[in-house]
Amino acid sequence: LSVAELGDESRVEKDYGAAAYWEARYAAFPEPFDFYLRYPDLEPYLAPYLAPRGALEVLVPGAGTSGVGLALSEAGHRVTCCDLSETVVSQQRRLCGGKLDYRAGDYRRLDFAAASFDLVLDKAVLDASLCAVDNLHAVARCTDEAYRVLRRRGLYAVLSHAGPQTRLAYLDRAALDWHVEVILVPKPPLKATPPPDDTDDFYYLYVCQKP
Numbered sequence: 001l002s003v004a005e006l007g008d009e010s011r012v013e014k015d016y017g018a019a020a021y022w023e024a025r026y027a028a029f030p031e032p033f034d035f036y037l038r039y040p041d042l043e044p045y046l047a048p049y050l051a052p053r054g055a056l057e058v059l060v061p062g063a064g065t066s067g068v069g070l071a072l073s074e075a076g077h078r079v080t081c082c083d084l085s086e087t088v089v090s091q092q093r094r095l096c097g098g099k100l101d102y103r104a105g106d107y108r109r110l111d112f113a114a115a116s117f118d119l120v121l122d123k124a125v126l127d128a129s130l131c132a133v134d135n136l137h138a139v140a141r142c143t144d145e146a147y148r149v150l151r152r153r154g155l156y157a158v159l160s161h162a163g164p165q166t167r168l169a170y171l172d173r174a175a176l177d178w179h180v181e182v183i184l185v186p187k188p189p190l191k192a193t194p195p196p197d198d199t200d201d202f203y204y205l206y207v208c209q210k211p
Contacts, residue, residue, distance in 0.1 A: 015132060016128040016131040016132050017129060017131075017132020017134070018084075018132070019084040022064075022085040023084075026091065032067060033065050034066045034123070035066070036123060036159055036161065037123075039066075040071070042068075042185065045185050046121075046205070056077045056078070057078050057080075057116065057117045057118050057151075058077045058080065058120075059119070059149065060072070060079060060080070060082070060123075061107040061110075061120065061122060061125055061146075062107060062124070062128065064088055065091070069100050069102070070099060073099050074099075079101065080103070080112075081101070081102045082103050082105035082107070083102075083104065084106055084107075107129075107141075107142050108142055108145060109141070109145070110148075110149055112149045114148050115149070115150065115151045115152070116149045118150070118154050119154065119155045120149065120154070120155070121157050122158040122159070124159060126143075126158050126167070127160050127161060139170050140170075143170060144176075150210045152210060152211065153210060153211070155208065155210075156178065156206075156210070157207050158208070159185070159204070160205075163204055167204065168206075171208055177211055179208070180207070181206070181208075182204060182206055184203075185203045187203060
């Protein structure tokens with residue numbers, strides 16, 4: 001995650017795996033914010049996987065103030081959003097008015113039974129986990145938990161800023177016998193000058209299907 005994508009966080013101490021970090025962030029920045037892409041920009045790339053399946057049970061971990069959960073709910077899916085921050089959970093429960101299930105929860109230790117969901121949509125959470133203390137263990141726990149809570153033939157969709165050379169190793173492990181596809185998603189045009197380290201014109205959508 002870059003400074004441009006996270007915003008001005010000079011008042012927030014950074015450890016993306018810590019609940020305290022996200023509590024401070026959402027206390028300081030309660031406004032709606034989507035990492036990487038808003039759902040309307042992502043939906044055309046997800047639609048071919050979702051449309052044939054009808055109404056789905058969806059989990060959005062690390063949902064924050066994103067509009068993705070509400071958009072999926074309005075599309076007819078049954079959506080559960082979870083986040084480490086109790087602050088943002090309270091905010092979103094008030095804003096969503098019961099249209100979706102918003103609860104506090106840790107992606108690394110999900111409080112759901114096995115085979116509870118048809119889709120787990122991870123938008124930037126895997127990337128954030130790689131910026132956490134004990135990051136490799138955190139990422140392994142996230143992917144293991146996504147696999148556990150998915151039903152047979154369920155989908156784990158991960159939107160990342162990084163390409164397969166640095167992400168497939170975390171997703172295509174022997175313990176996770178799902179099939180992984182990689183879709184390039186063009187970045188929206190920037191009105192301002194991009195940061196100097198932002199040389200890629202694409203985000204990467206990894207769609208992992210459980211057997």
